[in-house]
Amino acid sequence: MTLGENIRELRKKKGLTIEALADELNSSYSTIGMYELDKRKPDYDMLCKFAEYFNVTVDYLLGVKKKSILSASDLYKEFIEQKVPIEKLADNIGISADTLFKILKSEEGATEADYYRLCKWLGYSEEKAEEFYLRNSPLTNKSFRFTQNLDFIPVPVLGLIRAGQPAFAEENNEGYYPTDRQFISDDHEYFYLRIKGDSMDKEFKEGSLVLVQIQSTLESGEIGVVLINGFDATVKKVFIRDNLITLMPQSNNEDHQPQTYDTVKEEIKILGKVVLAVKKY
Structure with missing residues (x-):
């Protein structure tokens, strides 16, 4: 639908005549x-008035909502047209004009949070916002194009997971790894965790990546990612019996010994199951 058609549809939904809307x-x-009639285009201030009055985004009025996700360059062309x-747009979004130009031109200097602010203003869902960021950020777009072409998808790589902090906190994110x-x-969400130390070196060398399927339970004998008593997440083979959970190292270093915890008395949180390893030799 055109801009004019969207305005007409929204006006009729409110039960207003053209004269009544003009008064409002x-x-x-x-x-x-x-x-x-699409014989004249409202300026930006008038678009904002329409958007505020009808409680929609400017993007919706312009018809972008009904298109597939735009590239940053296409979005820039649309803004120019x-x-x-x-x-003024940057001020409304809550970022600087310089930052907005960097996003629209896919130049370095804009953060992931800046992209998400723009996408929120555009009315994109969280999923579409992530795709827009992956398509257009100079930090991710090469990898994203590669994964799109070869039936791979980008999965976030976490350097570590700290207790009391969201797993996907920006400071933990090392980027994305293309995954078949x-x-x-x-049905699940995933992340990669980088192995640190030698407590699992029979399975994974330090620096290897493990693909983790996010889930809150494990079967006894599976390798999982677990938070224990507020410490950073650890990767171990897990054995479960009644309310006891044992974390079993798979290490050539005898300093690493099995640790057993009572889930009733201690704070145990299972973050996920290791389903794949990208091993470092």
Whole structure:
């Protein structure tokens, strides 16, 4: 639908005449009529008035909502065609004009959070916001294009998981690793964790990546990622009997010994199951 068609549809949903809408927006009958016939385009300030009044995004009014996710360059062209003032737009989004230009031109200097602020303003879902970021950030777009072409998907790589901190906190994220879709289930979320130390060196050398399927339970004998008593996450073979959980190292270093915990008395949190390893030799 065109901009004019969207305005007309929203007006009718509210049960308003053109004259009534013009009064609400301090405009004129003829001006609103021209907008609805797509014979005149409202300026940016007027677009914002429409968006606020109808409780929709400017992006929705322009019809972007009904398109597939735009590239940053296409979005930039659309803003230029609609004569949207970038400085004012950036202020509304909550980022600097310089940062917005960097996003629209896919240049370095904009953070992931900046991309998400723009996507929120555009009305994108969290999933679409992530795709927009992966497509357009100079830090990720090469990997994203590669994974799109070869039936791979990008999975976040975490250097560590700290207790009391969200697993996907920005400071933990090292980037993304392309992963064959055959190892990924649509029913679960995943992340890679980088192995540190030698407590599992019979299975994974230090620096290897393990693909973790996020889940809160494990079968006895599976290798999982576990938080114990507020310490950073650890990767171990896990054995479970009643309310006892034993973390079994798989190490050539005899300093690493099995540790058993009572889940009733101690704080135990299972984060997920290791389903794949990218080993370092």
